[in-house]
Every structure is written in structure tokens, then in C-alpha cells.
Amino acid sequence: MENDADYLARLRDYYADHGVLPPYSTIMSLVGFKSKSPVAALVARLKLQGFLESTPDKRLKPGRRFFERPLCDSVRAGFPSPAADTHHDTLTIDEYLVSHPSRTVLVTVKGDSMNGAGILPGDTVVVEKRATANAGDMVIAIVDNEFTLKTLGREKGKFVLIPSNPAYPVIRPSSDLEIFGVVVGQFRKYK
């Protein structure tokens, strides 16, 4: 159907409000149907297009494309087409940055040793806790009982901590390096 885009928009609104998708009966009144049959057909179409999926419990969940921004959003706002691909396909920033909530902590950045990597003092980094990491990962390591944010490197078979600021030295731990977690994201608030 050609109204599917509108119906999908209503589902997105509902999801934005509640954080979950509604049952068929609620979709029914949400889009104005008077029976569940057209809802079933609608859901089937949206599933085929990748906007919806089902959980094993047969409930609806957002599909791969559910968070795509409709193109008409940019057009409606009157923005030039070059800008159309600068938008962002996520509803919440949290969902974008945090994949494993139970292993994730936020750490406030102190110091400017990672300046060159675009991480400034006062920024917050999203850290996935785990004891091992690969060279090249940005990690939170524990050095002298303090958190240290550096890039993990390898030197003659040993791990080293590399800052992204020429004013700081590479840290070559004498004992084994204790890794608190791996940095998977970062954010900053202005003003």
C-alpha cells in the first residue's frame, strides 16, 4: 500500500513515546483500521521491507530499517539535497553508543593526553569492561591505581600505552598491564 509510509511513521511515533511496539489491536486504532486483518497485512509488508521483525514470542520488534529517517523529512524542511545524507539513522544516542549495557560504564576524561584523537578533558567515554584488548584499541588501563585512557600498542612483544599528545610519553608498564575496558564511544556536551 502507498499509505504504508504514513502507518510506519505512526509506529515510529509510538515507539518514540513508549520505547516498545504495540500489539495488533493497538496498531489497529493507531492507524484507523476497524479490524486486525489489514494490520496483519500491513505488518507482513513492513516485515518484508525490513522495518519490522518478530521476537520468538511473536511480538513485534524494530527491524533493521526501522530507524531510517524518511527522505521527506529533509525535503519537508526545505533542505538542499546534498544535506540529505548528513542526517543520522538513530532514535536514541544511548542505543547507538551502548551495545552491551551490563558491561558498559561511562568514564569522565581528565587531562588532555588524548587530545590528538579528538578526546578532550571533560568528555565522557563509553567503556565496555573486559580484561583483554587488541593493539590499536583505545583502552582504559589501570596504572598506579588510577584510570588511564590511552591507545594500546605493542612494542617488542609487550603492550604499551600510547597517548595522542606529543607532550606525553609512551607508558611502558613494568609489570603486566591491567586493562579495565575498551573505549567504544565518546560524547561531549557544550556550554
Place this chain on the structure above:
Amino acid sequence: MENDADYLARLRDYYADHGVLPPYSTIMSLVGFKSKSPVAALVARLKLQGFLESTPDKRLKPGRRFFERPLCDSVRAGFPSPAADTHHDTLTIDEYLVSHPSRTVLVTVKGDSMNGAGILPGDTVVVEKRATANAGDMVIAIVDNEFTLKTLGREKGKFVLIPSNPAYPVIRPSSDLEIFGVVVGQFRKYK
């Protein structure tokens, strides 16, 4: 119960995976119960604490505190192990970065003209839409039908756009400067 934190963590992981909350029977197997009664009690407790809510359809939805993430201070003398898990500071990323959702859009950054300000290509900036800004604000301006991210400056009574990268020139608009919005936040995902 004191295991509630762990159970909540599993619900958050489930939600991160599926984008919806499971029915009681799935929670049951998710946390290891063999009947639904303890699930009902668990849900009641989590509702009281603001982590869960119910939709009018009696389904579970994320509550106000569902997306709280633990926030560690980077300088912590004590050891960062499970011991200190008790009373973390928490932060909800979306609430922190977005104050006025209806006026806020996310824009993906292209180019490295703001490198020096810790904004890299591929980053996303949180933009509050408004037509006016003050000198010193970082703004999204519309120049030659394209979005441009620069710091707003003032030169002889006229607004100019200042990059944070010496390789780029200051932009001195001939006509009036059209401002799309002000940058209030920024975030980045690694990997």
C-alpha cells in the same frame, strides 16, 4: 531483592538486542526462575524504582531510569571492582545531550575542518535548531546550499565562520549568514 541489579542488567541487555521488552515468561527463563510469580514481584519492584513501566496494553516498557548508565570518575583511589558497584553516579546519555528534543537534530560531520576542536569526520553533532547564535557558539550554517560546521565569530560587526583547522580559511559571507542551528553536543562511536 539484592539480585535485582543483575536481573535489571539482563533486561537491559535483552532490550539492547531486541529493541523491546520480553513477556513475563521470557523474563522467567532470562533470569532463571521456574515460575512467573517471582517475575511479577521483580517487575513490581523495578516499577517502583522507576526502571520499568507498563503500556495501556499491560506490556512492559522502559521506565524513566531504564537507560541510566553508571558513571565512574577517572581518578579513583579505591579499586574499580564489583565492590564499588553499590552507589554509582549515573547518567542518561540522551537526557544529558538533548534538552529540547523537538528542536534537536543529529548531523553527521563530513570533513576535518573542526579537527582542532575535537570534532572528527564521521562524528555526529547534536544541533539545536534556531536562526540566531552568539559569537563563540559552534554553529551549523548554510553556505552555498550546504551545511557547514564552524565556530561563529565576529569581525568588524559582521559574522564570520571560523574553522578549527589551520588548513581551512575563515569564511566571510558576502550576504547575510544563514544559521541552521547551534551545536550543543557531539558523540562518536569506535570500531
Place this chain on the structure above:
DNA sequence: TACAATATGGAACGATCGTTCTTTTGTCAA
């Protein structure tokens, strides 16, 4: 206008929903 194709309404199905109750198990203190 008449016909064919499609979409919706309405009803029925077994399954599962969330809730509530009682019974059993587990835990801690005396």
C-alpha cells in the same frame, strides 16, 4: 455501468498474556 481485483470488516481459533492464589521450598534465628 458492470466486472474483476484488492483491501477491509468481522468472527473464530488455540496459544499465550499478566495476574492472583495456594502450596512448597529455602533461610535465618532462637
Place this chain on the structure above:
DNA sequence: TTGACAAAAGAACGATCGTTCCATATTGTA
């Protein structure tokens, strides 16, 4: 060991779930 209390298991409830069927209404085409 016993008794008191709390938590979990288990069973049962009406309600609602998603699905499917067929009849009716709507639409497009000639």
C-alpha cells in the same frame, strides 16, 4: 532441631495475543 518468615513453584483465571478464515466493501478498468 524447631519455628517463623520470605521467596519460589505451581496452578488457575479471564483477557488478549497473533493468526486465519470468509464475507463485504472499495477501488480500478473497460
